[in-house]
Amino acid sequence: MDTSMSGEEKMQRSFEHFMLTGNVLTTPVKNRSLPPTPNNKKISSSTKKKPAFQKLAQHVQTAVDAFHKIFVNEWLSHDDQMCLVVNSVADLRERIWIASRRTQFVSNTAVTIKQPPVDWKHYGSRGPSPAEFLLDQDLELALSHSLKAHERMLVALRQGLSQLSQAQDTLRRRLDDVLAHFSSYQVQEVVAPCDEEAFGRLYQSVGEQVEDCLELHRSSAAELYRKQVLGQDLMDSDSDWLLFSDEGRASTSQQDSFLPKKFATTVSAKWSRSHKESCLVSRKEKIEEISKQVKDF
Numbered sequence: 001m002d003t004s005m006s007g008e009e010k011m012q013r014s015f016e017h018f019m020l021t022g023n024v025l026t027t028p029v030k031n032r033s034l035p036p037t038p039n040n041k042k043i044s045s046s047t048k049k050k051p052a053f054q055k056l057a058q059h060v061q062t063a064v065d066a067f068h069k070i071f072v073n074e075w076l077s078h079d080d081q082m083c084l085v086v087n088s089v090a091d092l093r094e095r096i097w098i099a100s101r102r103t104q105f106v107s108n109t110a111v112t113i114k115q116p117p118v119d120w121k122h123y124g125s126r127g128p129s130p131a132e133f134l135l136d137q138d139l140e141l142a143l144s145h146s147l148k149a150h151e152r153m154l155v156a157l158r159q160g161l162s163q164l165s166q167a168q169d170t171l172r173r174r175l176d177d178v179l180a181h182f183s184s185y186q187v188q189e190v191v192a193p194c195d196e197e198a199f200g201r202l203y204q205s206v207g208e209q210v211e212d213c214l215e216l217h218r219s220s221a222a223e224l225y226r227k228q229v230l231g232q233d234l235m236d237s238d239s240d241w242l243l244f245s246d247e248g249r250a251s252t253s254q255q256d257s258f259l260p261k262k263f264a265t266t267v268s269a270k271w272s273r274s275h276k277e278s279c280l281v282s283r284k285e286k287i288e289e290i291s292k293q294v295k296d297f
Helices: 007-021 052-107 136-191 195-237 251-257 260-270 281-295
Strands: none
Touching: 007 251, 052 136, 052 195, 052 251, 052 281, 136 195, 195 281
């Protein structure tokens, strides 16, 4: 078709051609190109899909991170709180022993000072000790307050042991997730062919993390049992000897070790994860590393 024709002539020519042939007269379009779209662009090499075993390795890593968070934020947190409770029990038993001993001394000697001396010189640093002017009511009030606080700490100890047991159960469920993802990762090598060298390097790294989770779970379970035994023994040691002085009593080293005050001091020293009898003492460096990773996450 002649490009010099006007628009009306082109339209008339097209209409005549359509009436005679039944076809639409078209004009060839030269150098026509579609505008660039994101779909027409070349796909870069960075958007290629990752191998299946790498995706499964990421799932294993996510499960391991969840395991570490439960261990740090729940298990270690409850254990630290219980350590404070046990130390408080030992301190309160020391106070109860002192107040009870002083009360017995005053009762046996029948020496009771109704009121402190009027002379102001006795209130200075060179005067008698202020403990000599404590009234019977003061001693009884201090003893009653310490006994009530001691009962509250024993209740907190029972609750802490229950919470620590629940944290251990949650830790076990997170470990099940880790093992399930790791099993899928192991099966991938058989199901789908892949780069054996890359798979081997990643498998070694993932396997070490899973083994650390297994060992940490075993150690924490043994440590929980150890502290359940210590906590139960500490609660069972709450006897009438807590209110009596050990003076004038035939004592042996074996009997002395089971006195409420001395036994609480022993349990307080053994409770720490740094104690040589702790099942986590060998994992101290690993626990510090995990705690730092969780805090930085």
